[in-house]
Amino acid sequence: MRSLRSIFQYLPRRGLFLSCLLSIPALLAAQGPALPQVGEIAPAAAEVREMELIPVGSDSEYELGVGDRIQVIVSGHEDLSGEFVIDGDGQFYMPLIDDVDAAGLNPAELEALIVEALKPDYLVNPRVNIQVLKYRPYYLMGEVLSTGAFPYLSGMSYLKAIAIAGGFSYRAKQDHVYVIRADDESLEEIKLPMSEKVQPGDIIRVAERLF
Incomplete structure (x- = not known):
């Protein structure tokens, strides 16, 4: 049987242990937003999912x-x-x-x-x-992780088009793209910002940064 002295020595340690357990939720909250739970959609994935829900035939001016x-x-x-x-x-x-x-x-x-x-x-x-x-696809080349043809989604920007293809390479110039429009018989590249909207059939080139 434990002596009274050993019991009193044990109680403070037990109290310290319980207080540590109670402080865990506060510590986790201080770490920032929680990771998505099973079945939830991460913010970036949700943005792509929202794009996929746009009806294909809804663009009357296409x-x-x-x-x-x-x-x-x-x-x-x-x-x-x-x-x-x-x-x-x-x-x-x-x-x-x-x-x-x-x-x-x-x-x-x-x-x-x-x-x-x-x-x-x-x-x-x-x-x-x-x-x-x-829709006819768009095409990616240059400093991206995946090149080739990708399905067009109505309303997508060049930045989102590149994200769907896996993103930029480490050498990529990320503030603009060079584009050849599908209906341009001269095949002349035009410089466009990442926020500009993709058009079906676009040939998109991401340039290499100089340094």
Whole structure:
């Protein structure tokens, strides 16, 4: 059996141990924001997830181009409706109309073009709806961790486009990019800030910093 003296010697140590345990939550709070729990989305990932939720076909001013996949819906006529990919000539084949020149038009303009082609010879009052199912990709080269073609997301900046590809290399110049637009036949590079919006088909080059 322990003596009273040994018990009294033990009690202060036990109290010190308990006080240390009670102080742990305060110490953790002082370390800053907690790490995401299982099932939560980290802030950077949440930003990308938010971009992915933007409806693809919602950009009414988007100019269609080679490689875009679109859906054409002619109300009440499933035989005329379907999914089409704009080919290298900027066209796609549609029943009754044959080749449709789509490159350079936005969805509303393409709808009007198809309506005019269908009436009055084929349909009296055609109703047409166009949705962009998949944009043509953008391309990354230069001082980035991953080069190649990447899926375009509506509203993305050049900085986000590079982040999706893994980010900059350690030699990268990070304040601007050089871009060749898909519709520029001269293939001339233009210098743009990282905050500028990417356009589908952009060829993006990240330069090497000098020092």
